[in-house]
Amino acid sequence: MLSKKTKYGLKALTYIVRNASDVPVQVGAIAKGEQIPQKFLESILLTLRKAGILGSKKGKYGGYYLRKQPSEILMTEVMRVLEGPIAMVPCVSLNFYEKCHDCPDEVSCSVHKLMIQVRDSTLNVFKNTTLADLSSN
Amino acid sequence: MLSKKTKYGLKALTYIVRNASDVPVQVGAIAKGEQIPQKFLESILLTLRKAGILGSKKGKYGGYYLRKQPSEILMTEVMRVLEGPIAMVPCVSLNFYEKCHDCPDEVSCSVHKLMIQVRDSTLNVFKNTTLADLSSN
DNA sequence: GTATTTCCTATTAAATCGATAGGATTAATA
């Protein structure tokens, strides 16, 4: 299941793309426009800022803005920041690899083989989709 | 994340394929061979039996066996029984569809579009993989 | 009839998720 965090994060990002102007987009506006609990959204945008995807400005007329062009923000990056590993098991994760201890041998593991295929096919979608694609109608 | 339930279930199924004979395969043997807590495994195999994937025999020399040929058991079926929906959000699920209430319009939802692509690519893997594929070395 | 195995229900401990609370920090502007 996609977490609410990720879902809200994606919606917020597209909202920012669609409402970008010379002043940053405020959390309150996004929360209202996308039906997201504001305090929850605050923490999500903070995560995206710390990951370098968003920039922010404090104080009056402050808010959030994109650090890169929408067409340069890949879903691989966004999903890893918000949702964590793209792979369904740590032992096939490219960015969050972990050996699984209940598995004597990865190569012969049936689950391993299947999950590599799932990872690759999902990865293929994410690396060919940018925030610009998401934001277009 | 893939649940332990699904992981154990897949391992158990391949164990049954690899150790099939004229007598059913016992839970204890699978648990030992695949390092799975036996009581937990019992409930998983019960789920697979109720779904029609496994058959069972009670009492001495009882155990579990496949109801179909390994090559006829698709991962789509197994995954839906063990893990539930293949889609990451209910609003793009083929077998477990649910409207999402925080979304005024599915067609224009950016998350929706992306998740349909992920669903289709994952589905493509599962429908082209059988238990026989998993069980071969 | 006894041992062995699956079947069934209930419970529990731990982890995760979604959300909230309350205030600290920063910046615009009157």
Add this chain to the structure above:
DNA sequence: TATTAATCCTATCGATTTAATAGGAAATAC
């Protein structure tokens, strides 16, 4: 400089889900 408005930060909480365990009922081989 005081006020207002926004992000920033930490902590916490309740609900849900997950992984696992417990205990015994039902069926079957011998």
